[in-house]
Amino acid sequence: MKAIQWHDTHITILNQQALPHKTEYLELKHIEDVWDAIVTLKVRGAPAIGMTAAYGLALAAQSYETDDLATFHTELKRDRDYLASSRPTAVNLFWALDRLTKSVANATSVNEAKTTLIHEAICMQIEDEDVCRRIGEHALSLFQDGDRIMTICNAGAIATARYGTALAPFHLAKEKGITLHAYACETRPVLQGARLTAWELSEAGVDVTLITDNMAAQTMKAKHISAVIVGADRIAANGDTANKIGTFGLAILAKAFNIPFYVAAPLSTIDLQTKTGDDIPIEERAKEEVTHIGGVRIAPDVNVYNPAFDVTPHELITGIITEKGIIFGDYETKLPTLFEEVLA
């Protein structure tokens, strides 16, 4: 079963909060269920958030009772804004909702618009699988058989339609009989590396070693890590990249050890409207994510700072890997070219 699946009356998602203890699927029947699933990280990962929100908007629109197109668009805008309020950092959420809204701009009837929304959301999921495979192929060209590669959080198959972004080369290497060793940082506070990446890669038969976040420097040195590869939630026009908290620290360490540091992400994660990393909104989450692990208190009730993401400055990024290929440096000039249509 896919991590996200459209059904005519509901959306099924793999509950990422239950992993690795339970492989559980949830049925989202109302727009509020979709919003809640995104906020509570039952579905997470930039492309997965975008796809789920797109399906959520298509689902909500099916219940509009009006036959009037202007009223339909007003209700759609209301629901688009509601879903957009779920999480602020991953630009894929806004990209997906806006793509869906635009797809019905010229609809000639409410029924046509309702069908188009479903069709567009399904297309996005089909496209994402292809995009992730391409990212994986490009990323794999950077690595050698036997390489030991560090990653953080989960930018894997369960965060996308399939394959993942930063984890795509591991899945493809496995398919092709190439051995890549993954070193997964556990990724406090909510442990997406330990709970999700370690689970996903081991289920796929990829060799994965789990480390706590504060073991990264020692591991780079002792285990001769050849590269770091991470996903992204938003890439600004100058290449500054927001990703899971801890990514910035890994990039600094990678520079200290002279190890290449790669960001793998689809074009839908690149936000040319956001000029630099300083302009990326960073989500701050509940203090309980830090003071508790698995519902058990591990710290007294003190002040907590819990940013979900940090921004890695572009100068620390060796290359950005997209479905259109890899760009190395000078991101401000090169990122816009990725959006140019290839003229035959």
Ligand SMILES: CSC[C@H]1O[C@H](OP(=O)(O)O)[C@H](O)[C@@H]1O
């Ligand atoms: C391909 S997933 C991108 C991104 O999503 C993660 O964030 P979250 O789990 O909070 O949704 C993480 O930063 C991944 O790299």
